[in-house]
Amino acid sequence: MNPQKKKNRILAIDFVRGFSVLAIIPVHCMLIYGSSEAWGSFIGQIIRVMEKGTPIFLVVMGISFAFSSRNSFSTAIKRGLSILALAYSLNIIRFVIPLSIGIIPDSFVLRNRLTLGDPYNYVYFFLLGDILQLAGLSLLLMAVINKISKNKYVILFFVLLIVSVSKELSGYRVGHPVLDYLCDLFWGNKFNIYFPVFPWVSFILIGLFFGKWYKELNQDAVKMYTWMWRIGLLFVTAGIGLCSYNYEYHFGDYYHLGPGGFVLLIGINLLVVWTGHIIVKFCKHNKFFELLYFASRNVTVFYIIQWILIYWGIALFGVSIKNEYTILMIIVLVTLTTFSILYLKKIGMKYLKNQKKHRMQNSLS
Template sequence: MKKQNRVRAVDFARGFSVLMMIPVHVLMLFATMDTWENSITGNFVQLLERGSPIFLIVMGISFAFSRNANKNGILKKALLIIGLGYVLNFLRFIVPLLLFGGFPEAFVQASELSINNPARMLNYFLKGDMFQLVGISLFIIGLAFKFLIKNKHITLVATLVIMWLSKVVSGFQLGIPGIDYVLNLLWGNNFDVYFPLFPWLSFILIGLYLGLSYVENQDNPEKSLFRPMLILGIVFLISGKLLCDYDYQYHFGDYYHLGPGGTMGLMGILLVLFWVYYHIERLLPKDNYISKLFFYCSKNVTPFYLIQWVLIYWTLAFTNFSAYNEITVLIIILGINVGTFTVLHFVNKILASRKNRELKTVKSGI
């Protein structure tokens, strides 16, 4: 039962973070500045935005259960996810330009993204976002996996090294266009990349460290996973806060390109929050609808992420940018949720039908 609670808590935490994507992304694009800063919804969503990377920690924890995973399989999956990142960029940025007449004027003025600006179209197609981060992280961890799992403390050291190097290497370029693009994905300090590998890989590695701790003692997840999670969370939270108070510009900078103190502080918040999720999930009835919803979102994290972004930008093409009050934003959030779950349902139905046909074909051939 304890082991089951542990697995449920991990999916519970990831599912919650997935479900919170839509409110965060909708407010970022549709809400007025007054709605973002002064409304109840805006203030709540700003808090949610800080908690969304918790699924990176879950990704690291899940890695610990893949000790016998095939390296080639991991690398192929990594390349697939990186490719999905560019498919997503094409669907959300380029398709509205080609098929829907482009984005509203306010967005074009802010982004310079229009059919008449091929350079900006290419720039947006090449944007580094979450899929690129996850794919590159998978690729690197896949190459070093056997080394990392030999000793969980190696993973903890790697976490701290990446965290502290984030500002040292931030923005480093060689002046060679193709190579500089790759370096930008690794440690860029501009908004051509939203989630550079440095420092965000450290969130995945701390998850791997905690997952390896759990693997050592699967009979007691409270002791092997969630207690260390709470202790590390408190230590990181306090240390990060002190570092940011000492030099905010260096240690925090901006949310997407954090320094060591900001990374440590945010990681501490997420680890403590994860521990809270664990205890909330334990108190809920086993077959409650909230947990079922979170588990469904957790299971479908990749298509959910892709579908909601596409629907948001396609909706933007027919509405306006940064223009709506709290009530209108809530209606858009509801609409995007309905659309995302509807599309996801039909996608899963098509995939299940295809799988059944393949099974029937295999059986008929035996």
């Protein structure tokens, strides 16, 4: 295998994932701090576009799973369960604790259509479904699919099946609180779950499809990325056609899209991944690239840190901020603080590693 091909592939994947990681802080800051006026500003409109970049992370997650040494059935199940545990632990830190000590204001509680002073509010925020819940459940699902068949076309079949039927399943419940919550996790249409597994897992599975294809092509990046932009264009064309036919059904709600919306976004994100490959291939390596690679390698920790900073930051900044430049200042502050914590963590881990190595050398001398 050509080592340069392997290097280019990894850097291209890290590049687009790192870019998507950087985009989450502006989106989350606007979601939590911004008023409708801020969303309607020029900066708010840019962030609306950035919000649509969430699927990039999911596509790359699928590609990475194909190459992971931890993609056996048992390992994937354990990873999925550990991510789910992490997801609900994060909900305690960013929601439950701030709510219990009065950091989260009444207006934020009311925005979620909850009743002030109701003990159920703690349950609601603890169970709130976000990207980590999706990632954990998707790993469990991928473990099962990978167990059933390792054929890439079986995975593509599941992508098309999930995209086709998810809108019809959307919102279905059985009438039991526990089972209804599970239904919401998988195909809910309310905002207690932002990323229901069906159809959001389709982004991860399309990434897994290309990851497996890349391996079958003997890691020929040129062929894989060529097919990626071709299929991306095909999906974009089909998605535009479906959304034009019935926009409300196919693209009316970004978090609960119809088949046309997901086909369109899958196509766009495949083209974005291909664009990342082109940029890494033809642009000279620079400090900004290094920043993206660093963010990509620390994606989970980055995600957790920025959410904690944003929610605990409500105590300092409040919510429903109208001035978009104030929110821009908060975005810069949260971004710098997040990277500072990550670098301190890196330095601390390096120090502990050196200390451990030093102790081992002393014990042998």
